[in-house]
Amino acid sequence: MSAGVSTQQRRGEMAAAAAAATSGAGRCRPSKIGAGRRPPPARVRVAVRLRPFVDGTVGASDTPCVRGMDSCSLEIANWRNHQETLKYQFDAFYGERSTQQDIYAGSVQPILRHLLEGQNASVLAYGPTGAGKTHTMLGSPEQPGVIPRALMDLLQLTREEGAECRPWALSVTMSYLEIYQEKVLDLLDSTLGDLVIREDCRGNILIPGLTQKRITSFADFERHFLPASRNRTVGATRLNQRSSRSHAVLLVKVDQRERLAPFRQREGKLYLIDLAGSEDNRRTGNKGLRLKESGAINASLFVLGKVVDALNQGLPRVPYRDSKLTRLLQDSLGGSAHSILIANIAPERHFYLDTVSALNFAARTKEVINRPFTNESLQPHVLGPVKLSQKELLGPPEAKRARGPEEEEIGSLEPMAASASASQKLSPLQKLSSMDPAMLERLLSLDRLLASQGSQGAPLLSTPKRERMVLMKTVEEKDLEIERLKMKQKELEAKVLAQKAEDSKEKENHCPTILRPLLHRTVTVAKPLKKAVVMPLQLIQEQAASPNAEIHILKNKGRKRKLESLDAPEPEEKAEDCWELQISPELLAHGRQKILDLLNEGSARDLRSLQRIGPKKAQLIVGWRELHGPFSQVEDLERVEGITGKQMESFLKANILGLAAGQRCGPS
Numbered sequence: 001m002s003a004g005v006s007t008q009q010r011r012g013e014m015a016a017a018a019a020a021a022t023s024g025a026g027r028c029r030p031s032k033i034g035a036g037r038r039p040p041p042a043r044v045r046v047a048v049r050l051r052p053f054v055d056g057t058v059g060a061s062d063t064p065c066v067r068g069m070d071s072c073s074l075e076i077a078n079w080r081n082h083q084e085t086l087k088y089q090f091d092a093f094y095g096e097r098s099t100q101q102d103i104y105a106g107s108v109q110p111i112l113r114h115l116l117e118g119q120n121a122s123v124l125a126y127g128p129t130g131a132g133k134t135h136t137m138l139g140s141p142e143q144p145g146v147i148p149r150a151l152m153d154l155l156q157l158t159r160e161e162g163a164e165c166r167p168w169a170l171s172v173t174m175s176y177l178e179i180y181q182e183k184v185l186d187l188l189d190s191t192l193g194d195l196v197i198r199e200d201c202r203g204n205i206l207i208p209g210l211t212q213k214r215i216t217s218f219a220d221f222e223r224h225f226l227p228a229s230r231n232r233t234v235g236a237t238r239l240n241q242r243s244s245r246s247h248a249v250l251l252v253k254v255d256q257r258e259r260l261a262p263f264r265q266r267e268g269k270l271y272l273i274d275l276a277g278s279e280d281n282r283r284t285g286n287k288g289l290r291l292k293e294s295g296a297i298n299a300s301l302f303v304l305g306k307v308v309d310a311l312n313q314g315l316p317r318v319p320y321r322d323s324k325l326t327r328l329l330q331d332s333l334g335g336s337a338h339s340i341l342i343a344n345i346a347p348e349r350h351f352y353l354d355t356v357s358a359l360n361f362a363a364r365t366k367e368v369i370n371r372p373f374t375n376e377s378l379q380p381h382v383l384g385p386v387k388l389s390q391k392e393l394l395g396p397p398e399a400k401r402a403r404g405p406e407e408e409e410i411g412s413l414e415p416m417a418a419s420a421s422a423s424q425k426l427s428p429l430q431k432l433s434s435m436d437p438a439m440l441e442r443l444l445s446l447d448r449l450l451a452s453q454g455s456q457g458a459p460l461l462s463t464p465k466r467e468r469m470v471l472m473k474t475v476e477e478k479d480l481e482i483e484r485l486k487m488k489q490k491e492l493e494a495k496v497l498a499q500k501a502e503d504s505k506e507k508e509n510h511c512p513t514i515l516r517p518l519l520h521r522t523v524t525v526a527k528p529l530k531k532a533v534v535m536p537l538q539l540i541q542e543q544a545a546s547p548n549a550e551i552h553i554l555k556n557k558g559r560k561r562k563l564e565s566l567d568a569p570e571p572e573e574k575a576e577d578c579w580e581l582q583i584s585p586e587l588l589a590h591g592r593q594k595i596l597d598l599l600n601e602g603s604a605r606d607l608r609s610l611q612r613i614g615p616k617k618a619q620l621i622v623g624w625r626e627l628h629g630p631f632s633q634v635e636d637l638e639r640v641e642g643i644t645g646k647q648m649e650s651f652l653k654a655n656i657l658g659l660a661a662g663q664r665c666g667p668s
């Protein structure tokens with residue numbers, strides 16, 4: 001696959017397309033940070049593409065039943081009244097002679113730039129089977145479609161914008177999935193089962209556990225995309241020899257991280273969707289499985305129609321959740337994306353009814369209003385350390401010069417274009433650059449929370465002085481409380497350590513050599529010890545060899561027990577050295593830390609390598625993490641929906657020693 005157009009040429013076209021874009025949507029959008037107002041609307045744009053007659057297909061010698069009138073409108077015969085035609089107007093109409101480049105440059109390229117503003121964009125190919133959706137989206141090596149062209153441009157753009165000398169570092173990742181019979185299947189990892197679709201607290205739709213591949217070049221993209229495309233479910237119907245039986249969704253994410261303070265991060269999501277066609281089962285001759293597939297496809301497209309209608313009528317409930325497709329498209333229709341629907345139609349007469357219904361759907365979709373906004377936040381992990389190292393590296397005057405003047409003001413947290421005006425409204429209470437980064441992040445989170453709850457008020461960071469003082473006081477109090485708790489924890493830890501030191505001293509006094517009791521013990525029949533912690537053999541051997549082995553392995557409890565010696569005729573009462581396997585707290589802590597690291601950083605596959613974690617639980621854990629952030633302690637597992645306290649405990653028992661000993665657990 002090759003986009004077949006020179007990069008230089010494309011870059012020029014892209015700039016021209018961006019300049020000429022008539023979407024009217026957000027040249028400078030309010031960022032999600034501090035967004036107190038509703039973002040301005042951007043209508044879903046609709047283009048119609050009429051494919052030419054295709055040699056060898058039924059009806060290739062017909063006269064066309066659709067005719068283009070100009071670059072935006074078309075007419076189709078009215079089956080109720082042969083004297084009349086039905087006329088439609090869209091944002092663009094592409095006739096039989098239009099090229100792949102016409103469609104791309106005219107309708108898709110202009111929305112790509114929004115990704116670099118941290119906004120979302122979606123391109124959907126809609127229409128009956130055989131009308132040219134896959135041709136439009138994917139194309140062929142000779143006539144590459146929207147997908148290769150968009151990827152080529154996007155990668156080029158991110159390379160330029162993310163160059164070392166530019167203020168933002170950029171990275172691009174791709175995921176590829178299909179929705180087949182209401183199942184979400186990962187095309188980059190066919191071993192994963194049906195994935196769940198979730199919504200985070202900011203209203204973003206996400207699929208926990210979905211494979212994401214980082215791509216830096218078009219070759220990278222092809223390396224992942226081509227084999228994955230072969231995984232796509234295709235079948236043969238009478239209408240189309242290799243008709244696609246599923247909705248194929250390519251997701252490309254552009255992640256931007258600001259190199260200097262205030263270290264913002266932005267994420268723009270691009271969906272490129274090749275929808276399966278909604279064919280009439282009576283015409284396709286579908287039976288059995290094919291009929292069932294058609295049912296599922298029709299059902300999801302039917303819900304898609306209902307979603308569009310609900311949005312247009314302003315109904316309080318939009319049935320996004322009624323199908324996987326619409327749930328996934330929640331961002332794209334009536335949501336936050338710059339969306340374009342390309343309705344593909346065919347000229348042959350036997351497509352007439354499908355064509356009319358596709359045009360009617362397209363006309364309804366044209367009325368849907370989206371509200372795109374910049375998905376921006378501060379980089380939580382690098383905020384502290386990077387800021388420090390910048391200062392250390394540059395020293396105050398240089399650092400200031402490198403940051404640029406805008407960082408001194410709150411406006412730097414808004415999109416750059418909006419920074420100047422916003423900065424003037426700030427309270428003089430405290431400049432952002434001198435504010436503790438952690439506190440700043442928390443204030444911004446509060447802002448986001450209020451914005452997501454529909455607060456119409458001004459963002460907190462530009463509220464009047466008195467309110468800001470109250471807020472900051474609350475945050476400070478919370479910080480103090482955290483400090484107090486930390487100190488208390490340290491005290492408790494110190495106490496435990498002191499107690500342990502005492503215990504081991506006592507033990508030394510009672511028992512000069514560790515092995516003595518074991519050596520002189522004959523075979524005895526004794527009641528089992530109440531508490532026995534079993535340690536993996538490898539660990540015992542390793543620790544026995546270590547100089548402070550006694551700390552880890554054995555502990556004399558020094559209790560009296562009744563023993564029955566096989567040699568002795570009578571059971572005798574004697575002081576028994578009651579030995580118990582004990583694991584050092586450091587070792588346990590090590591094991592816990594390893595589990596915690598895996599919970600926070602491991603992929604669903606890594607998690608599945610833990611004992612008692614199957615694919616479902618692994619996915620739940622990854623989902624929880626994506627929604628709530630990192631686990632602060634292993635016990636947080638209990639908070640994951642579907643994992644009980646008991647399961648969490650048995651999970652800990654099963655894994656802690658193995659991981660502490662550096663062993664890799666087998667799959668459960």
Ligand code: ADP
Nearest residue numbers: 051052054128129130131132133134135136240
């Ligand atoms: P769909 O994905 O909607 O089922 P396809 O993209 O598979 O339809 O198109 C059906 C056939 O029509 C394919 O052989 C394809 O190559 C051809 N075709 C579709 N659109 C065009 C076009 N604009 N120009 C030439 N051939 C086309």
Ligand code: MG
Nearest residue numbers: 133134243244
């Ligand atoms: Mg197709």
